[in-house]
Structure formats: C-alpha cells, structure tokens
Amino acid sequence: MSGVRAQKKQQTRRAIEEAAVELFSCKGFDATSMEDIAHAAGVGKATIYGYFPAKDDIFLQYCDDRLVIAFNQFKEQHSKEISFVEYLIAFFMIKFVFITENREFGRLLLREMLFPKEPTDKAREHNQRYFDILEGVFCVAEERGEIAPNQDHFTLSGHFFSLYVGLLAGWYSGYFDSLEEVEKSMRTLFHQVCHGIIS
Amino acid sequence: MSGVRAQKKQQTRRAIEEAAVELFSCKGFDATSMEDIAHAAGVGKATIYGYFPAKDDIFLQYCDDRLVIAFNQFKEQHSKEISFVEYLIAFFMIKFVFITENREFGRLLLREMLFPKEPTDKAREHNQRYFDILEGVFCVAEERGEIAPNQDHFTLSGHFFSLYVGLLAGWYSGYFDSLEEVEKSMRTLFHQVCHGIIS
DNA sequence: AAAGAATCTCGAATGCAGTCGAGTTTACCT
DNA sequence: AGGTAAACTCGACTGCATTCGAGATTCTTT
Known part of the structure; x- marks a missing residue:
C-alpha cells in the first residue's frame, strides 16, 4: 500500500x-x-x-483547470447547428467572460499565457486545446460551404484568436464599458474576417 | 535663477x-x-x-521614448504610394522588430501596455499614437478605393492591431522561427482581412 | 544676508518571494 | 522486525524592491 x-x-x-x-x-x-x-x-x-514552483502557478493552475471545465460545458451546451460565426462568438464570449470575471486573475493568466518568459510545453498544450476545437469548427464550416475551401485552419484559428486577444487588451485598457459592447465589436470584427473589407 | x-x-x-x-x-x-x-x-x-516610481518604469519609459523615435523615422521613410496593405505590413513589422529586438524588454513592455493593472491615460495616449497613424492610412485607402467606404476606422485599426498582437503572442510562444515567417503570416492574415474568407 | 520653506539625498529598516539544509515521516527490501 | 533510501516538512536564511525619516542642499522672502 x-x-x-x-x-x-x-x-x-x-x-x-x-x-x-x-x-x-x-x-x-x-x-x-x-x-x-x-x-x-x-x-x-x-x-x-x-x-x-511559484506563487503565480498556484492559481494559474487553478484557472487553467477551471477553464478546461468551462470548455467542456461549452461543448455539451452548444450544437454546431448555428452558423460557424455565431458558434465562434459564443465560444470566445464564454472565455472572455470567464477571464474577465476577476480582473486580476485574468490579467495574470493572460500575461503568462500570451507572453511567457520562454515558450513552454504547458502553454503550447494549453493553446493546442483551442486549436483542436477551432479546427473542428472550421472543418464543419468548410463542409457546409460557409467558408472557402483550402484555407489553412491554423492561420484561421490564429486570426480569430488574435481578435479575441485584441478585445481583451481593449477591455483591460478601458475601451469597453460592458460585455454587450465587447460582443458587438466581436461580431463586427468576425464579419470583417468573413466578408473582407474591400467589397 | x-x-x-x-x-x-x-x-x-x-x-x-x-x-x-x-x-x-x-x-x-x-x-x-x-x-x-x-x-x-x-x-x-x-x-x-x-x-x-518603480524598477519597471525606468525602461518602460525608455522603450516608449525609443518607440516614438522609430515611429517618426517610419513616417519619414515610407511614402503612402504603395498599397495600404503593404504600408501596414511595413508599419507593423518595424514595430515587431523593435519590440522583439530584446525579448525581455519587449515582453515587459507588452505586458504592461496591453494588460495594465488599471487603465491609465499614459497607455491610452500611447495607443492613440497608433490609431492616429492608422486613421490616416485608412482615409487614404478609402479615397483610392482600396477599401469599402463607411467602415469604422477605429474598428479597422483594432483589427489590424489585434493581428499584430496575436503574432507577437505567437512569437513569444515559439510558433515562429524567424521574422520572415512572421511577415509571411502577417501578409496572409492581412489579406484575409481584405478579401474575407468566404469567397 | 539670514532664516525658514521646499526639495533632494541616501543609509537603514521593512516586507516578501523563494532557497537551504537539517530533521521527520513513509516506503521498500531482506 | 530492522535498516536504509526516498520523499516530505518547515523554520531560518538570503536577496531584492520599496519605504522611512533624518539630514543636506537649494530656493524664496524680507
């Protein structure tokens, strides 16, 4: 024993x-x-x-665990029946709300995850979870003809993820007063990605 | 005296x-x-x-000063003759190179600028410098018919800026091996914004 | 020019994250 | 069981950022 x-x-x-x-x-x-x-x-x-290993890691670990739970809840709750943009908005908004629920926690988590002292497998693994989920979304969207075929899904994921990060930075810098505004901006941005800004 | x-x-x-x-x-x-x-x-x-006020601020101040110099150099060197996308790529790549020149400096600067403990006028002012420059670019692009009219320039700025930040996060997480790769990705992403991913 | 106010300076003190190493508990082996 | 290795625990220690407060320097006023 x-x-x-x-x-x-x-x-x-x-x-x-x-x-x-x-x-x-x-x-x-x-x-x-x-x-x-x-x-x-x-x-x-x-x-x-x-x-x-350090003070930060105590709740970085905790946040990460909770985030995984939130992920799973999301996957159960949301079907992929809705358009892929709406699906992405729901996905990122859940994360957004989660992250900003406690300003200080979220701030530390983001700082550590996005700009680590050096690249770690832990962070990579964390990101991979995103990419896997988004990968699935893009595949379905492609099958349905919602997006043009032959696009690099990794780049696409990066694109949406970047917009999400940008919105967070905007939030932390005081450019939004409410989550509604964030969602509105997110929708605008995501539509820009879909339709382009040229035509 | x-x-x-x-x-x-x-x-x-x-x-x-x-x-x-x-x-x-x-x-x-x-x-x-x-x-x-x-x-x-x-x-x-x-x-x-x-x-x-603190150790961080000593070189945050220094970085910020240098960044302003880099801005001005850029404005002198680059004419707006080239397409607005190429202009934007040149603009953001200069910033990218500057920021990542010293990994540690850039990291601290980004952390502080993007996710401040609380929104400060200093950060706002810093961002405003970007937006002013980008604003100008979009106006010219609009006149030339490079982008559709009546778009919100602030949102557009945010879009490109987000992609820039996303690339930085990717760099800091080890997803790029060279600046060439970064520029290639940036070009892909910026073209996605222009043409959309649907058609 | 003299004194009082304001500002500047710095060594000493404080408070905290993280390490060390000696002591203690548990697991494993014969 | 008895002994040894491995893992765990913790108070004391280290090193550093930041603050305190007393003394020195410069300014202002009369």
Missing part, C-alpha cells in the same frame, strides 16, 4: 490551492503573502514550494 | 536611465538590482525612486 503518502499529498495540495484561491479572491493577489497561504493551509511556507 | 537644481535633476535622471538601460541590456532585467543601478549612476538607492 503506497497510498498513505499519496493521499496525504493530494490533501495537502488541495488545502494549499483552496487557501490560496480564497485569500487571493478576498485580499487580492499581491496583498496575499506566501506566509498567509501557508498559515491558512496549515503547512510551512517552504512546503508550498514542494507543490507549486 | 532656479536653474541649478533643475539642471542637476535632468542630469541625475539621465544618469539613472543610462545606467539602468546599460545594465539591463548587459545583465538582463531580473539580474540587475536597484543597488547596481544606483551604484552605476552614482546615487543612493532611494534616490532612484524620486525619479521613477
């Missing part, structure tokens, strides 16, 4: 994560010290570093 | 900035301590805080 230790580890890990998320939500990320977390979780400060 | 003090301040400020940039370039941002900078600049550590 090599279960005692493993079980305890799980427990400790969860205790740390829960304590951290609770404190971050309550006091804010910067105002929460590792000592606070350690105390709240009932472990020594250094112990935390056996579970998470 | 209230000049002695003011002059000294200018001198000190420049000494700090120069010492900091020199050290950041040489040793890297994280590896350079405020004490190093203070010592190199010949002032006390605390003095620096009389000139810059």
Whole structure:
C-alpha cells in the first residue's frame, strides 16, 4: 500500500490551492503573502514550494483547470447547428467572460499565457486545446460551404484568436464599458474576417 | 535663477536611465538590482525612486521614448504610394522588430501596455499614437478605393492591431522561427482581412 | 544676508518571494 | 522486525524592491 503518502499529498495540495484561491479572491493577489497561504493551509511556507514552483502557478493552475471545465460545458451546451460565426462568438464570449470575471486573475493568466518568459510545453498544450476545437469548427464550416475551401485552419484559428486577444487588451485598457459592447465589436470584427473589407 | 537644481535633476535622471538601460541590456532585467543601478549612476538607492516610481518604469519609459523615435523615422521613410496593405505590413513589422529586438524588454513592455493593472491615460495616449497613424492610412485607402467606404476606422485599426498582437503572442510562444515567417503570416492574415474568407 | 520653506539625498529598516539544509515521516527490501 | 533510501516538512536564511525619516542642499522672502 503506497497510498498513505499519496493521499496525504493530494490533501495537502488541495488545502494549499483552496487557501490560496480564497485569500487571493478576498485580499487580492499581491496583498496575499506566501506566509498567509501557508498559515491558512496549515503547512510551512517552504512546503508550498514542494507543490507549486511559484506563487503565480498556484492559481494559474487553478484557472487553467477551471477553464478546461468551462470548455467542456461549452461543448455539451452548444450544437454546431448555428452558423460557424455565431458558434465562434459564443465560444470566445464564454472565455472572455470567464477571464474577465476577476480582473486580476485574468490579467495574470493572460500575461503568462500570451507572453511567457520562454515558450513552454504547458502553454503550447494549453493553446493546442483551442486549436483542436477551432479546427473542428472550421472543418464543419468548410463542409457546409460557409467558408472557402483550402484555407489553412491554423492561420484561421490564429486570426480569430488574435481578435479575441485584441478585445481583451481593449477591455483591460478601458475601451469597453460592458460585455454587450465587447460582443458587438466581436461580431463586427468576425464579419470583417468573413466578408473582407474591400467589397 | 532656479536653474541649478533643475539642471542637476535632468542630469541625475539621465544618469539613472543610462545606467539602468546599460545594465539591463548587459545583465538582463531580473539580474540587475536597484543597488547596481544606483551604484552605476552614482546615487543612493532611494534616490532612484524620486525619479521613477518603480524598477519597471525606468525602461518602460525608455522603450516608449525609443518607440516614438522609430515611429517618426517610419513616417519619414515610407511614402503612402504603395498599397495600404503593404504600408501596414511595413508599419507593423518595424514595430515587431523593435519590440522583439530584446525579448525581455519587449515582453515587459507588452505586458504592461496591453494588460495594465488599471487603465491609465499614459497607455491610452500611447495607443492613440497608433490609431492616429492608422486613421490616416485608412482615409487614404478609402479615397483610392482600396477599401469599402463607411467602415469604422477605429474598428479597422483594432483589427489590424489585434493581428499584430496575436503574432507577437505567437512569437513569444515559439510558433515562429524567424521574422520572415512572421511577415509571411502577417501578409496572409492581412489579406484575409481584405478579401474575407468566404469567397 | 539670514532664516525658514521646499526639495533632494541616501543609509537603514521593512516586507516578501523563494532557497537551504537539517530533521521527520513513509516506503521498500531482506 | 530492522535498516536504509526516498520523499516530505518547515523554520531560518538570503536577496531584492520599496519605504522611512533624518539630514543636506537649494530656493524664496524680507
């Protein structure tokens, strides 16, 4: 039975994560010290570093986990019956809402994910989840004749993703007052992609 | 004559900035301590805080200044004779090269500019410089009949800017091996915007 | 020119993220 | 069981950004 230790580890890990998320939500990320977390979780400060490489990672991990859940919920809820643009809007808006739900959390997550100190497999893997989903959307859209054939799906994914990131940057810089405005802009932008701006 | 003090301040400020940039370039941002900078600049550590609110701001300020110079150079060098897409590509590629010249500098600059802790006038002002330039480009393009009339220039600017940001994120996540690849992708994406992906 | 106000300067102190290494617990082997 | 290796834990320590506050310098006023 090599279960005692493993079980305890799980427990400790969860205790740390829960304590951290609770404190971050309550006091804010910067105002929460590792000592606070350690105390709240009932472990020594250094112990935390056996579970998470750095303070950031505690809730980066947490956010990422929650994001996966949101993904899956979305996949269940939304059929691909609607036009692919509407589908994409629903997809990105869910993410948008999720990310901006807590301004500070989202900010840190985005910073880390989009502009990492150096490229990591973790981030790549994270992105791959997007691309896989979008890939599926584009395939269906192509079959239905909604988009021209022979387009590089990776580039397409990148295009929509970029617009999503741009909207987030706009949000964080105060260019939107409400989610409705964001959705409106997203719709405009996505339609630009579809129809072009020339004709 | 209230000049002695003011002059000294200018001198000190420049000494700090120069010492900091020199050290950041040489040793890297994280590896350079405020004490190093203070010592190199010949002032006390605390003095620096009389000139810059935080370590980040020292070279954020510097980067921003240099960026303005790059902007102006660009405006002089490039005529608007070429097609507006080629103009935009030239414009954004210069910025791209500038930003990624020093990976660490660019990363910090982007993080701060795109996802600020809270919206600041400083960032707004920074962005406004873009929009003004792009505005001009779109007006000319419209007159020439290169793009359909009655489009919202702000949204258009946002669109191209988003793609630029997306490419940067791709670069920082290791999806490109060279600037040539970036430019190629940029061209593809910009053409998508022009012609749409439907027809 | 003298004194009082404003500004500038810096070494010392503070607070926090992250590391170290010694001590403790668990797993594995014979 | 008994002993050894591996993994876990934590208080003390390190290094750094940022703040404090007391003293020095410059400006202003009369």
